[in-house]
Amino acid sequence: MNDHAAAVITHEGLGGLIAGLRAEGFRVIGPRLRDQAIVYDDIESVADLPAGWTDEQEGGHYRVRRREDAALFGYNVGPHAWKRFLHPPLLRLWRAERSADGMTVTATSEPAERYAFLAVRSCELHAIAIQDRVFLQGPYVDPHYKARREGAFIVAVNCGQAGGTCFCTSMNTGPKAEEGFDLSLTELLGDRHEFLVEVGSERGAALLAAVPHRPAERQDAAQAANAVARAEGNMGRHMRSDDVRELLLANLEHPRWDDVAERCLTCGNCTMVCPTCFCTAVEDENDLAGNAAERKRRWDSCFTMDFSYIHGGSVRSSGRSRYRQWMTHKLANWVDQFGTSGCVGCGRCITWCPVGIDITEEVRAIRGEGGSDGRA
Amino acid sequence: MRKPKLAVWKFASCDGCQLSLLDCEDELLAVAGAVEIAYFPEATRGVVRGPYDVSLVEGSVTTPHDAERLHTVRRQSRTLITIGACATAGGIQALRNFKDVREFTQAVYARPDFIDTLATSTPIKAHVNVDFELHGCPINKHQLLEVLAAFLNARKPNTPSHSVCVECKLRGTACVLVRGIPCLGPVTHAGCGAICPAYNRGCYGCFGPMETPNAPSLSRKLAACGMGERDLQRVYSTFNVGELPFREEAARHGS
Ligand code: SF4
Ligand code: SF4
Ligand code: SF4
Numbered sequence: 169m170n171d172h173a174a175a176v177i178t179h180e181g182l183g184g185l186i187a188g189l190r191a192e193g194f195r196v197i198g199p200r201l202r203d204q205a206i207v208y209d210d211i212e213s214v215a216d217l218p219a220g221w222t223d224e225q226e227g228g229h230y231r232v233r234r235r236e237d238a239a240l241f242g243y244n245v246g247p248h249a250w251k252r253f254l255h256p257p258l259l260r261l262w263r264a265e266r267s268a269d270g271m272t273v274t275a276t277s278e279p280a281e282r283y284a285f286l287a288v289r290s291c292e293l294h295a296i297a298i299q300d301r302v303f304l305q306g307p308y309v310d311p312h313y314k315a316r317r318e319g320a321f322i323v324a325v326n327c328g329q330a331g332g333t334c335f336c337t338s339m340n341t342g343p344k345a346e347e348g349f350d351l352s353l354t355e356l357l358g359d360r361h362e363f364l365v366e367v368g369s370e371r372g373a374a375l376l377a378a379v380p381h382r383p384a385e386r387q388d389a390a391q392a393a394n395a396v397a398r399a400e401g402n403m404g405r406h407m408r409s410d411d412v413r414e415l416l417l418a419n420l421e422h423p424r425w426d427d428v429a430e431r432c433l434t435c436g437n438c439t440m441v442c443p444t445c446f447c448t449a450v451e452d453e454n455d456l457a458g459n460a461a462e463r464k465r466r467w468d469s470c471f472t473m474d475f476s477y478i479h480g481g482s483v484r485s486s487g488r489s490r491y492r493q494w495m496t497h498k499l500a501n502w503v504d505q506f507g508t509s510g511c512v513g514c515g516r517c518i519t520w521c522p523v524g525i526d527i528t529e530e531v532r533a534i535r536g537e538g539g540s541d542g543r544a
Numbered sequence: 545m546r547k548p549k550l551a552v553w554k555f556a557s558c559d560g561c562q563l564s565l566l567d568c569e570d571e572l573l574a575v576a577g578a579v580e581i582a583y584f585p586e587a588t589r590g591v592v593r594g595p596y597d598v599s600l601v602e603g604s605v606t607t608p609h610d611a612e613r614l615h616t617v618r619r620q621s622r623t624l625i626t627i628g629a630c631a632t633a634g635g636i637q638a639l640r641n642f643k644d645v646r647e648f649t650q651a652v653y654a655r656p657d658f659i660d661t662l663a664t665s666t667p668i669k670a671h672v673n674v675d676f677e678l679h680g681c682p683i684n685k686h687q688l689l690e691v692l693a694a695f696l697n698a699r700k701p702n703t704p705s706h707s708v709c710v711e712c713k714l715r716g717t718a719c720v721l722v723r724g725i726p727c728l729g730p731v732t733h734a735g736c737g738a739i740c741p742a743y744n745r746g747c748y749g750c751f752g753p754m755e756t757p758n759a760p761s762l763s764r765k766l767a768a769c770g771m772g773e774r775d776l777q778r779v780y781s782t783f784n785v786g787e788l789p790f791r792e793e794a795a796r797h798g799s
């Protein structure tokens with residue numbers, strides 16, 4: 169990918185990276201402990217990172233826990249995805265006002281700030297790449313996504329452990345970050361708490377050069393490879409993915425859809441937390457006097473009735489048809505539409521489904537492999 | 545152009561929803577500019593005679609007299625919008641529907657024979673045609689303004705009927721239910737902006753059932769969070785117990 173050798177930095181170097189990004193005018197977003205969860209929010213210094221915290225994840229279950237060490241990145245993906253920033257949940261598109269000679273329409277200007285994302289996991293890099301395809305690489309480019317995505321600086325982190333609902337190895341999306349970052353870190357925990365840094369771009373190299381670092385030695389690389397191997401070895405979930413498109417499309421009337429409908433709340437949480445789901449609804453509003461109007465865009469979900477509403481009613485009124493729409497789009501039709509699966513195996517839809525509906529379990533059931541019913 | 549005439553009516557209720565209109569503070573002048581407040585006893589003694597372009601109706605029907613009065617309100621109103629859980633679902637007072645009201649009046653009043661009340665508390669739609677229902681206990685003032693702005697400008701109001709969960713996710717709250725705190729959000733109609741989970745509390749279901757609630761599935765999760773049968777019965781037996789999905793789920797649980 170490039171000729172830059174790997175380096176090793178300490179907390180001081182990491183602090184330097186954050187400060188350097190801020191000095192260059194980036195708004196640095198990274199992991200923080202808030203409301204007993206590890207969320208993505210503004211980061212000013214290393215002190216903001218969730219040192220010594222991890223998370224425990226299962227279907228419909230999330231708890232933060234203390235670690236025995238002071239790892240900064242010793243957790244797995246949480247309730248937020250980077251799409252919160254690249255594809256905001258709520259966006260005013262334009263505002264119109266009556267004027268003496270008719271109407272003035274003002275489009276919302278795109279933010280001038282550039283993002284730097286700190287601690288992006290490999291599955292998340294893949295999710296961003298998928299949204300890039302959806303928003304940037306088709307015939308219709310989304311200008312709002314483009315403005316936020318272009319110039320965004322990405323610092324990846326390789327996972328040193330997998331979460332209880334992770335299955336990136338099944339989807340070939342991790343746990344090692346291979347591309348799509350400016351810098352990539354691997355946390356080296358031991359007597360010396362350090363970070364192996366790999367360089368993914370020229371601006372990444374320039375940033376690294378400006379902070380204290382030492383060249384990586386063989387044992388550093390070996391320790392980093394061990395950490396990634398550990399994550400690879402303890403995936404909480406697995407899903408056979410090579411034939412899943414054909415499997416689902418051949419089973420559109422499988423009785424399992426009724427079974428999942430009995431559990432599914434049609435709450436929409438799975439789509440909201442999924443880092444690749446991109447659907448939005450557009451709403452128009454006006455003031456009481458009818459002198460000003462606004463058009464807003466907000467995240468929508470294929471689990472709502474409005475989503476498939478056409479004249480006369482909703483096309484997908486049953487929970488069965490909505491769950492089936494979601495899962496077959498994600499794992500099958502997405503492939504035809506965008507040339508890639510819509511799932512990166514991050515496990516968020518499993519953890520944040522209030523009743524723990526597990527996409528890997530549902531695939532197994534349709535495959536006829538039984539197992540638990542995933543009930544909460 | 546004549547300003548549309550607005551009337552605000554009260555039936556059996558606590559007044560909280562009407563107060564949401566007065567609570568609009570910053571927007572109150574805009575409301576007064578857009579409509580003629582023609583009948584609103586909570587705010588003004590002045591009464592402009594009907595008919596009215598928009599009537600906001602708060603409260604449920606609990607007396608024979610109110611049942612009559614509601615018809616006169618409907619006759620005078622071009623558009624009738626119910627506001628709040630009492631008017632749309634019967635309110636907390638609909639708990640009487642499952643008990644013997646005569647027993648209550650005998651226990652509470654010295655002269656129960658003076659009390660002229662119905663055996664049930666019923667929503668406005670059980671009596672007259674309703675043009676739009678705004679949910680909530682109390683309603684959300686931003687939604688009230690949205691509904692008024694929509695009706696005054698002849699468009700559909702944006703008051704989605706999906707779960708509260710969607711609002712939680714829009715604001716970035718880490719789900720409390722998945723963190724072990726019982727929450728009714730998945731079966732509850734959006735509209736409040738998911739306030740309670742943002743303060744680390746579960747949703748109480750103030751806005752009533754969402755469009756396609758699956759309460760039995762949620763109850764299994766709530767039981768796993770430690771709620772007993774009696775708690776499950778109670779959690780669905782509040783302001784919106786008059787709505788079928790909550791009433792049925794309450795009935796499935798008990799001691
Ligand atoms: S479908 Fe689930 S596991 Fe796959 S990317 Fe979306 S949230 Fe992650
Ligand atoms: S699968 Fe889970 S998160 Fe998704 S809509 Fe159904 S209950 Fe909600
Ligand atoms: S906190 Fe409650 S309302 Fe919010 S997402 Fe979780 S279950 Fe839904």
